[in-house]
Amino acid sequence: MLNATIKDIARKANVSTATVSYVINKSRYVSPERTDRVQKAIAELGYRPHATARSLRSKRSCTIGLIVPDNANPFFADIARGVEDAGFEAGYTVILCNSNAMLERELDYIDVLLSKRVDGIIFFSTSMEIEQVRPVVEMGIATAIFYRDPGNLDVDAFRIDNRKVGYLGTRHLIELGHKNIACIRPASMGLPSYRRVEGFQLALDEASLDCPLPLMPQGNNRISGGVRAAEQLLDSNLPFTAIFAANDAMAIGAMRTLRDHGYQIPRDVSIVGVDDITLAKYTEPPLTTVAQPKADAGRLAVQYLVERMEGRYLSGPREIELEINLIVRGSTTKASN
Amino acid sequence: MLNATIKDIARKANVSTATVSYVINKSRYVSPERTDRVQKAIAELGYRPHATARSLRSKRSCTIGLIVPDNANPFFADIARGVEDAGFEAGYTVILCNSNAMLERELDYIDVLLSKRVDGIIFFSTSMEIEQVRPVVEMGIATAIFYRDPGNLDVDAFRIDNRKVGYLGTRHLIELGHKNIACIRPASMGLPSYRRVEGFQLALDEASLDCPLPLMPQGNNRISGGVRAAEQLLDSNLPFTAIFAANDAMAIGAMRTLRDHGYQIPRDVSIVGVDDITLAKYTEPPLTTVAQPKADAGRLAVQYLVERMEGRYLSGPREIELEINLIVRGSTTKASN
DNA sequence: CTGTTAGCGCTTTCAA
DNA sequence: TTGAAAGCGCTAACAG
Numbered sequence: 233m234l235n236a237t238i239k240d241i242a243r244k245a246n247v248s249t250a251t252v253s254y255v256i257n258k259s260r261y262v263s264p265e266r267t268d269r270v271q272k273a274i275a276e277l278g279y280r281p282h283a284t285a286r287s288l289r290s291k292r293s294c295t296i297g298l299i300v301p302d303n304a305n306p307f308f309a310d311i312a313r314g315v316e317d318a319g320f321e322a323g324y325t326v327i328l329c330n331s332n333a334m335l336e337r338e339l340d341y342i343d344v345l346l347s348k349r350v351d352g353i354i355f356f357s358t359s360m361e362i363e364q365v366r367p368v369v370e371m372g373i374a375t376a377i378f379y380r381d382p383g384n385l386d387v388d389a390f391r392i393d394n395r396k397v398g399y400l401g402t403r404h405l406i407e408l409g410h411k412n413i414a415c416i417r418p419a420s421m422g423l424p425s426y427r428r429v430e431g432f433q434l435a436l437d438e439a440s441l442d443c444p445l446p447l448m449p450q451g452n453n454r455i456s457g458g459v460r461a462a463e464q465l466l467d468s469n470l471p472f473t474a475i476f477a478a479n480d481a482m483a484i485g486a487m488r489t490l491r492d493h494g495y496q497i498p499r500d501v502s503i504v505g506v507d508d509i510t511l512a513k514y515t516e517p518p519l520t521t522v523a524q525p526k527a528d529a530g531r532l533a534v535q536y537l538v539e540r541m542e543g544r545y546l547s548g549p550r551e552i553e554l555e556i557n558l559i560v561r562g563s564t565t566k567a568s569n
Numbered sequence: 570m571l572n573a574t575i576k577d578i579a580r581k582a583n584v585s586t587a588t589v590s591y592v593i594n595k596s597r598y599v600s601p602e603r604t605d606r607v608q609k610a611i612a613e614l615g616y617r618p619h620a621t622a623r624s625l626r627s628k629r630s631c632t633i634g635l636i637v638p639d640n641a642n643p644f645f646a647d648i649a650r651g652v653e654d655a656g657f658e659a660g661y662t663v664i665l666c667n668s669n670a671m672l673e674r675e676l677d678y679i680d681v682l683l684s685k686r687v688d689g690i691i692f693f694s695t696s697m698e699i700e701q702v703r704p705v706v707e708m709g710i711a712t713a714i715f716y717r718d719p720g721n722l723d724v725d726a727f728r729i730d731n732r733k734v735g736y737l738g739t740r741h742l743i744e745l746g747h748k749n750i751a752c753i754r755p756a757s758m759g760l761p762s763y764r765r766v767e768g769f770q771l772a773l774d775e776a777s778l779d780c781p782l783p784l785m786p787q788g789n790n791r792i793s794g795g796v797r798a799a800e801q802l803l804d805s806n807l808p809f810t811a812i813f814a815a816n817d818a819m820a821i822g823a824m825r826t827l828r829d830h831g832y833q834i835p836r837d838v839s840i841v842g843v844d845d846i847t848l849a850k851y852t853e854p855p856l857t858t859v860a861q862p863k864a865d866a867g868r869l870a871v872q873y874l875v876e877r878m879e880g881r882y883l884s885g886p887r888e889i890e891l892e893i894n895l896i897v898r899g900s901t902t903k904a905s906n
Numbered sequence: 907c908t909g910t911t912a913g914c915g916c917t918t919t920c921a922a
Numbered sequence: 923t924t925g926a927a928a929g930c931g932c933t934a935a936c937a938g
Contacts, residue, residue, distance in 0.1 A: 234708050237931055248909045253933060260934095263907070278704075283684040284624045285931030288914050293621065295664075295685075303653065304864065306847070309646035316640065316667050320674075325681060327632075328665040330653050337657075344662060347620040348632075367615075371571050455851075484851065491853075510643070514792075514821065516828075516853035527641065574915055585925045590917060597918095600923065622915030625930050 236277040244277065245269040256281060287349065295325045296352040296537060297345035301333040306510045307526060308356065314530025315354060322538045324351070335359040346371060352537040354378070354530075374540035376533040379424050388536040388550045392524050394424055398431025400558050401504040401522045402476050406439045409567035410474035410502060414447040416461040416486060418478040425453075428478045428506060447472055451482040458485020466493060473501060473567050480505035480512045480521055487515060487563065502564035517562030524556050573614040581614065582606040593618060624686065632662050633689040633711075633874060634682035638670040643847045644863060645693065651867025652691060659875045661688070672696040683708060689874040691715070691867075711877035713870040716761045725873040725887045729861050731761055735768025737895050738841040738859045739813050743776045746904035747811035747839060751784040753798040753823060755815040762790075765815045765843060784809055788819040795822020803830060810838060810904050817842035817849045817858055824852060824900065839901040854899030861893050 233240065238256075242249040247266055254260045255270040262270070273279070287293045298315050300308040312328060319326045327350065331338040338360050345353055346367075352374035355365065362383045369375050375387040382389035405413050415432050418425045429448075436443055446468035451457025461482060465472065466489075477483035483505030487497050495501050497517055505512060508523035525532075532552065539545040570577065575593075579586040584603050591597045592607040599607070610616070624630045635652050637645040649665060656663045664687065668675040675697050682690055683704075689711035692702065699720045706712050712724040719726035742750050752769050755762045766785075773780055783805035788794030798819060802809065803826075814820035820842030824834055832838050834854055842849060845860035862869075869889065876882040 234704070238933095239931080249932080250909060250911090250934080251907095254908090257933080261907070266908085280680065280684050282625075282686065282931050283681075284621055284630065284686050285914090286933075287621045288619075288625050288916090288930090289932045289934085291914075298665075302650065303640070304643075304647050304650035306641075306643055306646065309643065309649075310641050312646075312649075312665065313639065313641040313667060316665050320667075320678075325664050325666075325685065327662050328635075328649065328653050329662075330650060330657075341657075343617070344620075347617050348662065349619065349621050367571070488851075511848060511851055514825075514848055514852065575917095576915080586916080587918075587925060587927095588923095591924090594917080598923070603924085619915050622930090623917075625932090626915080626917045628930080 233277045236279040237282070238279075240277055241270060241273045241279050244273040291349070292541075293349050293351055294323055295327060295348065295350045296354065296534070297327045297329055297341070297350045298354045298356075299329045299331055299338060299341055300356040301331055301358050303328060303330050307507055310510075310526035311356065311530040314527030315534055317527070318531040318534035322534065324534070324538070324541075331357065331359075333358045339364065342368060346373070351541045352376070354533050354537065355380075374537045376537050378529070378533070382549055382551070384549070386547055386549050388533070388540075388552065390529060390533060390552045390554055391424075392554045392556055394427035395431040395434065397506055397522045397524070397556055398428035398433075398476065398478075399435045400431070400556065401428075401506060402432045402435035403438075404520070404558055404560070404564065405474040405476060405502060405504060406435060406441065408474075408502060408564060411441060411567065412447075412470075412472040413441065413443060413474045413476060414465050414472040415443060416458060416475060416477040416482045417448055417450045419450065419453045419457070425478055425506075432476050444470060446470055451478070451485070453479055453481060455481045455485040455488075458482030458487075459489045460485075462486035462489035466490075474564070475501060475503045477503065477505050480507045480509045480519060483519055483521070483563075484511060484515055487519070498563050498565040499568070502567075504564060508559055512561070515563070520561045520564040521559050522556055523559050525554050529554055570614045573616040574619070575616075577614055578607060578610045578616055581610040628686070629878075630686050630688055631660055632664060632685065632687045633691065633871070634664045634666055634678070634687045635691045635693075636666045636668055636675060636678055637693040638668055638695050640665060640667050644844055647847075647863035648693065648867040651864030652871055654864070655868040655871035659871065661871070661875070661878075668694065668696075670695045676701065679705060683710070688878045689713070691870050691874065692717075711874045713874050715866070715870070719886055719888070721886070723884055723886050725870070725877075725889065727866060727870060727889045727891055728761075729891045729893055731764035732768040732771065734843055734859045734861070734893055735765035735770075735813065735815075736772045737768070737893065738765075738843060739769045739772035740775075741857070741895055741897070742811040742813060742839060742841060742901065743772060743778065745811070745839060745901060748778060748904065749784075749807075749809040750778065750780060750811045750813060751802050751809040752780060753795060753812060753814040753819045754785055754787045756787065756790045756794070762815055762843075769813050781807060783807055788815070788822070790816055790818060792818045792822040792825075795819030795824075796826045797822075799823035799826035803827075811901070812838060812840045814840065814842050817844045817846045817856060820856055820858070820900075821848060821852055824856070835900050835902040836905070839904075841901060845896055849898070852900070857898045857901040858896050859893055860896050862891050866891055
């Protein structure tokens with residue numbers, strides 16, 4: 233009998249529905265004999281608790297929503313994996329939401345998630361104002377936000393120190409003896425990742441180096457942007473022996489372009505990226521990069537969320553800084569001069 | 570007032586809860602004035618229908634489950650994206666389930682999905698027996714299965730012609746004049762993808778060519794497997810000028826190994842993979858491969874599922890063959906002899 | 907130690 | 923054209 237209900241079990245085991253519920257949830261003592269009868273009935277009828285009914289009653293859906301710009305992007309695919317993994321272990325199911333980096337779709341999804349009464353939401357949001365998540369928090373839904381200033385909201389905010397990212401990557405190049413270091417900047421000054429450029433500047437300043445503006449093209453954050461940025465670098469006719477790119481995708485695009493123009497990496501130009509996307513390991517040469525946690529970040533977010541959802545953490549915003557670290561691979565080497 | 574219910578709306582608009590429901594769902598005529606009052610109340614109270622309660626009543630959760638081995642694998646990440654996209658458009662939310670290619674976790678997830686009363690499930694299953702999905706189908710849940718013999722189950726089965734895959738890739742090499750073609754075989758003869766080897770053989774036979782067993786190593790389906798397989802090929806000391814690898818990951822591993830041993834691709838050895846994973850475009854040289862649809866396959870599966878879930882398709886198994894096509898990139902070239 | 911029962915928020919039948 | 927009310931399957935307060 234598929235779709236048996238608690239009533240069917242109760243009848244078959246000759247107990248009340250309450251007893252069945254208590255046996256299932258171990259939420260109060262039930263005598264061994266009765267427990268046994270109930271369990272037998274459950275097995276015989278192939279009974280499976282109705283999660284929807286349970287949610288309605290208990291006001292807990294054991295579901296969390298994950299909003300990312302695009303799960304097909306390996307960076308977010310890794311994160312989603314971490315979220316799902318930790319969620320599964322903690323008994324939560326995850327609803328995958330791709331916002332496509334479009335505000336409207338993000339808001340639509342928030343609506344859906346609120347309707348479905350998810351217990352928590354993890355935001356990797358690009359276009360949303362922080363104020364737009366206020367209703368979510370006020371509905372009592374546990375919330376984690378990545379790479380954003382949480383304002384005064386009671387959420388868990390996971391961030392990386394983007395200045396440090398820029399600083400680490402650039403200092404690596406400086407330590408290798410590079411003096412003329414170019415920088416491929418992020419798509420927009422409004423992005424949190426733009427602070428990587430500040431770190432770049434800081435490292436240069438410390439070493440009394442300078443980077444002329446033509447050696448600081450902006451890219452669209454994707455491979456094609458790196459291609460175009462590298463072309464601009466070459467067009468500038470200014471000397472450079474190294475590039476710090478604000479992310480791996482642009483670093484890879486730049487690498488291709490330089491090679492197409494007869495430059496050898498890293499002999500002629502060293503390149504550093506940021507993110508450690510999957511691709512980075514497999515380019516030729518493999519890309520030196522400033523890594524940030526992905527699957528682990530997802531896992532961590534779930535842990536924090538679970539604490540909130542299960543009442544083990546009551547209130548107050550938390551800020552968590554994610555660890556970054558430089559991974560030296562083949563795309564960087566000593567300056568030849 | 571967050572968390573307003575239909576009752577609150579009814580009171581505020583001075584109508585019955587039934588009327589509110591009818592207005593929300595447009596499921597029967599309601600006079601303009603009343604409709605208006607209800608809509609105003611909804612707006613003022615910030616009412617949001619309670620999806621859980623609705624599901625309990627209507628027996629439709631507007632949720633589908635997606636089971637893949639690993640969403641961090643770009644192949645499945647693309648598929649998940651397609652599923653989510655089509656799902657969103659059709660008004661369904663998707664629960665992401667990674668099975669890790671482990672039977673136990675797959676079965677656990679099926680249990681969870683059944684408990685949550687999803688309307689449909691899409692399986693990209695590796696370890697499950699087809700019989701294990703029978704309960705799912707019998708519970709009346711719309712089901713799509715990829716790359717598997719559906720047996721006599723009433724499901725939609727999406728498949729690719731793996732023999733053709735092997736045949737196309739290999740014939741491409743033969744047409745380029747290669748005579749000594751090696752083959753990196755899949756991890757196990759039990760996998761559907763093993764039929765690619767049959768296609769490989771078929772193409773060779775047609776051209777009266779032959780491939781000695783030492784030139785047919787098996788790999789673990791991942792990059793590391795390709796590395797080891799290529800080492801075996803070199804160890805065999807048999808001549809070969811081309812390789813057909815049963816998937817891109819192994820092709821890429823082989824490419825790296827050969828290059829590390831001083832071979833140039835494609836000058837010395839041409840290589841063909843299968844899948845067209847994201848990486849394939851960005852290797853050096855870019856990989857020639859037999860592509861199969863990913864995001865589109867995901868979208869298609871949802872379309873079929875939606876037909877079933879919404880009663881527009883009543884019953885009977887359907888088999889859908891996915892299109893494959895050869896993408897020629899830089900890793901293959903004419904045989905030099 | 908166990909059972910009865912109200913009610914979670916909604917849809918839909920039945921009656922008017 | 924509208925409303926009353928039953929009931930989806932479950933939990934938990936209350937009563938015994």
